[in-house]
Amino acid sequence: MNIQQFYDEGLAHASYAILSEGKVALVDPGRNPQQYYDFAEANNAKIVAVIETHPHADFVSSHLEFHQNEDATIYVSKLVGAEYPHTGFDEGDSFQMGKVTFHSIHTPGHSPDSISILLKDENGKDHALFSGDTLFIGDVGRPDLREKAGNMKAQREELAKMMFHTVQDKLKPLADDVIVYPAHGAGSLCGKNLSDARQSTIGEQRATNWAFGDVDEQTFVSSLLEGQPHIPKYFGYDVDMNKKGAPAYQRSISQVSIWQAGSAIPEGSLVIDSREQDKFRAGHVPGAINIMNGGKFETWLGSIVGPEEKFFLVADTEAELEILIFKAAKIGYEQLIKGAVVNPAGMTATGEEFDVEAFKMNPDAYTIVDIRSADEHKNTPIFESSINIPLHELRERANEIPADKPVLVHCAGGYRSAAGSSIVSGEMNNTEVLDFSEAIKDFQEAVH
Numbered sequence: 271m272n273i274q275q276f277y278d279e280g281l282a283h284a285s286y287a288i289l290s291e292g293k294v295a296l297v298d299p300g301r302n303p304q305q306y307y308d309f310a311e312a313n314n315a316k317i318v319a320v321i322e323t324h325p326h327a328d329f330v331s332s333h334l335e336f337h338q339n340e341d342a343t344i345y346v347s348k349l350v351g352a353e354y355p356h357t358g359f360d361e362g363d364s365f366q367m368g369k370v371t372f373h374s375i376h377t378p379g380h381s382p383d384s385i386s387i388l389l390k391d392e393n394g395k396d397h398a399l400f401s402g403d404t405l406f407i408g409d410v411g412r413p414d415l416r417e418k419a420g421n422m423k424a425q426r427e428e429l430a431k432m433m434f435h436t437v438q439d440k441l442k443p444l445a446d447d448v449i450v451y452p453a454h455g456a457g458s459l460c461g462k463n464l465s466d467a468r469q470s471t472i473g474e475q476r477a478t479n480w481a482f483g484d485v486d487e488q489t490f491v492s493s494l495l496e497g498q499p500h501i502p503k504y505f506g507y508d509v510d511m512n513k514k515g516a517p518a519y520q521r522s523i524s525q526v527s528i529w530q531a532g533s534a535i536p537e538g539s540l541v542i543d544s545r546e547q548d549k550f551r552a553g554h555v556p557g558a559i560n561i562m563n564g565g566k567f568e569t570w571l572g573s574i575v576g577p578e579e580k581f582f583l584v585a586d587t588e589a590e591l592e593i594l595i596f597k598a599a600k601i602g603y604e605q606l607i608k609g610a611v612v613n614p615a616g617m618t619a620t621g622e623e624f625d626v627e628a629f630k631m632n633p634d635a636y637t638i639v640d641i642r643s644a645d646e647h648k649n650t651p652i653f654e655s656s657i658n659i660p661l662h663e664l665r666e667r668a669n670e671i672p673a674d675k676p677v678l679v680h681c682a683g684g685y686r687s688a689a690g691s692s693i694v695s696g697e698m699n700n701t702e703v704l705d706f707s708e709a710i711k712d713f714q715e716a717v718h
Contacts, residue, residue: 271370271391272313273398275451275468276305280568281329281600282455284468286400287317288389290368295319296336297387297400298453301600302519303332303339319367321359322346323402323453324384325512327415327505328569330602334515347376349383354515359385370397377404377440379433380411386440388448398449399472404433405441406452407467410481412498415505430491437481437490446473497645500662504572504601511602523604526595529611531588539608540581542571544594547688547707549586553617560692563590564685568597573662574689575606583610620695624704629678636678636704639671641690646682652713653680661686661693668697680706682714 272289278300286297287309294310294317310317317340320333324347334354336342345359346352359365361376369392377386380403387400403411413429450470476482480493516522535541541558543550544567550560561570563585575581583598585591591610598604629636638656640647647658659667661681671677671694679691684707691705706713 271368271397273389273451274309276300276309277455277468278329278600280565280597283329284451284453284455286451288367288370289313289315290370292316293318293367295321295367295372296333296342297321297451298323298326298402299332299336301330301332301516301602302596303335306332306336316340317342319365319372320344321372321387321400322350322512323386323400323404324381325350325352325509326403326453327509328454328502329600330508330516331512332516332519333512335518338518345372345374347374347383347385350513352513352515361385375440377401377436379413379429379436380404381415382429382432384411388444396445396448398451399441399444400451400453402453404436405450405475405479405481406454407450407470407475408479410437410479410494413494414498415501415509426495427491430494431487433481433494434487434490441472442476442482444472446471446476448472450475499645500573500643500660502569502573502662503576504603507577508602516602517605519599523595523599526604526607527609528588528591529609529614531612532615533609533611534615535582535584535609535611540575540579541584541614542575542581543584543692544590545584545586547684547705550688550692551620551623553619554692555584555614555617557696558584558692559696560688562685562688563594563597566685567594568600568603570661570686570689571598571603572601574665574693575603577603577606580606580608582614583607584614585610585612588612622702622704624678624706624709626709635675637672637675639677639679639690639694641679641681641686650682650714652710656680661690664690664693665697668694671698673698673701676702676704678704678706680710683711684708 274287276285285299288295292315294315320336320342333344344356346356347360348358359374364373371390373388375386377384389398391397414426456466541555543554543558543560544563638653640656640658641661643660679687681687687705695703
């Protein structure tokens with residue numbers, strides 16, 4: 271038996287391939303199937319099964335593609351209401367592959383249809399738990415992403431109670447040496463206090479994970495619901511796509527319309543400009559939003575742009591454009607790209623750069639907008655007079671910002687404020703909008 275973890279840093283997503291006797295089973299695979307094919311080929315094996323722990327909200331899975339290309343069986347809970355060919359895999363169900371056996375455990379809480387997969391070795395001993403978004407390293411999955419699944423409806427409080435009983439009745443009885451392989455790590459929006467560790471054991475989680483502590487149900491529910499991060503706009507869209515089955519990856523990205531470099535983008539279009547901030551400031555299409563090509567590009571793309579919107583994608587080079595299309599495809603957004611273009615025509619420069627010294631001399635001369643999350647704003651305040659509008663709400667709430675003074679936008683480190691200042695600038699045409707950028711770090715140090 272060989273277990274291989276595949277980790278996507280951008281989405282903090284972990285997927286798995288389990289190899290036994292020339293056969294491979296995948297757990298929660300990402301959108302691009304190639305790495306899994308490469309693993310199977312390197313081991314002279316065939317992908318025969320794909321197991322989905324639940325319909326994921328934060329990425330699009332390639333499960334249907336493996337069924338269509340490899341005739342792999344897709345195992346998923348019947349509670350999902352999956353619209354693709356599948357085999358129900360619920361509490362008490364199991365199947366053998368080579369010398370190992372996969373057992374389904376119904377572990378609701380993150381969603382009502384969540385399962386975890388208990389892998390038993392050739393001797394029938396519990397070896398590993400593929401816990402999906404139920405059990406993370408240091409936390410459990412958030413219960414507020416799904417209002418419905420299949421024919422079931424569950425509010426967040428009810429799901430939080432389900433999670434309490436999942437931990438008490440399903441996870442705690444497992445042996446200490448069972449290895450835990452979660453679907454996400456630190457940086458994922460599927461939980462709030464995830465560890466950087468990529469795997470653990472039930473014993474380690476019993477000793478260190480707050481959810482395994484001796485708490486009553488109501489305390490558990492309150493703790494789980496408190497302080498969860500924002501829910502990106504794309505999450506519901508991905509749940510629906512994963513229930514239906516996504517289009518084949520390569521075919522779908524090949525259909526993205528690549529425009530000739532320097533082409534003019536139709537006026538009034540939604541434009542996502544991924545270039546570095548200094549290049550954006552030197553010239554961009556009026557109204558463009560500057561989501562730089564960084565580690566969390568796909569998350570912020572899906573937080574700022576809704577799945578009902580079409581957009582143009584701008585990059586500095588063809589190679590970077592290709593990377594960005596791949597990233598958009600992870601969340602199913604390649605289908606929303608009306609056109610992708612390198613350095614389009616009609617780019618104009620932004621106004622003046624932010625003068626830090628002028629701000630220090632007279633901070634009251636500016637309207638300060640803090641685009642960090644509500645929790646960041648509350649727990650680590652920087653400017654008492656600032657207005658807090660989180661980045662993912664900024665397009666809808668920019669009209670709340672007073673226009674009588676220059677507007678100064680800040681986040682925690684400069685990445686988000688590039689997007690935020692570009693949004694505000696596009697919404698407040700007659701007001702000077704400035705970006706605090708990385709200079710904000712000095713003010714944070716001064717405060718703390």
